[in-house]
Amino acid sequence: MIVAKDLNGVIGKQGKVPWHLRADMLHFKSTTEGKIVIMGRKTYDSLPAKFKPLPNRWNVILTRNQNFPAPKCTILTSPEEVLQLSQLQEVFVIGGEKIYKLFMPFASRLIVTEVNVEVIDGDAFFPPMDQTWSGRIIKGVETDEKNPFSFWIVEYTRTRV
Numbered sequence: 695m696i697v698a699k700d701l702n703g704v705i706g707k708q709g710k711v712p713w714h715l716r717a718d719m720l721h722f723k724s725t726t727e728g729k730i731v732i733m734g735r736k737t738y739d740s741l742p743a744k745f746k747p748l749p750n751r752w753n754v755i756l757t758r759n760q761n762f763p764a765p766k767c768t769i770l771t772s773p774e775e776v777l778q779l780s781q782l783q784e785v786f787v788i789g790g791e792k793i794y795k796l797f798m799p800f801a802s803r804l805i806v807t808e809v810n811v812e813v814i815d816g817d818a819f820f821p822p823m824d825q826t827w828s829g830r831i832i833k834g835v836e837t838d839e840k841n842p843f844s845f846w847i848v849e850y851t852r853t854r855v
């Protein structure tokens with residue numbers, strides 16, 4: 695799974711990601727390009743039109759509406775179908791809250807951008823991570839005009855199952 699969250703686990707506010715960090719967007723792009731990305735229908739809805747589908751990735755949307763209109767995307771209607779796909783090829787779960795929560799028990803790797811901010815009135819959260827996860831920092835970015843908050847990126851793997 696790949697996510698960006700604030701110091702309290704906030705990932706969204708009013709249907710949007712509550713920050714714009716250019717370096718993190720580039721990290722997300724380079725990490726997921728060429729891969730299968732799994733997203734909830736609400737996260738797909740939140741993407742700007744020019745990023746629907748996310749370019750150079752196989753976009754998979756989880757929704758209970760099998761007729762959900764999303765050109766050039768694959769629609770799956772149950773978590774089991776996503777898990778079957780993940781047996782065949784590596785998949786990246788890219789959110790949002792409901793989808794992270796669904797797949798947390800099955801995830802083997804978390805790539806987490808920890809944003810150095812406390813968002814007021816956030817309404818979407820990353821699920822709690824238990825003690826089976828251990829992390830190492832893979833990148834740190836300081837504040838600049840394109841990155842209003844400092845952040846660091848941590849890769850977590852499971853130490854035991």
Ligand SMILES: NC(=O)c1ccc[n+]([C@@H]2O[C@H](COP(=O)([O-])OP(=O)(O)OC[C@H]3O[C@@H](n4cnc5c(N)ncnc54)[C@H](OP(=O)(O)O)[C@@H]3O)[C@@H](O)[C@H]2O)c1
Pocket residue numbers: 696697698699704705706707708709710711733734735736737738740756757758759770771772773788789790791792793794796818
């Ligand atoms: N910071 C980050 O890294 C990051 C990343 C992604 C998203 N976000 C934020 O997260 C928020 C959205 O999260 P969210 O929890 O509201 O929505 P979401 O997880 O993106 O999508 C929820 C939708 O997924 C579908 N779904 C959920 N469980 C399902 C199941 N068991 N079977 C089939 N379909 C299922 C349903 O679609 P239908 O209603 O169509 O059936 C449900 O409404 C936004 O604020 C977004 O900006 C943040």
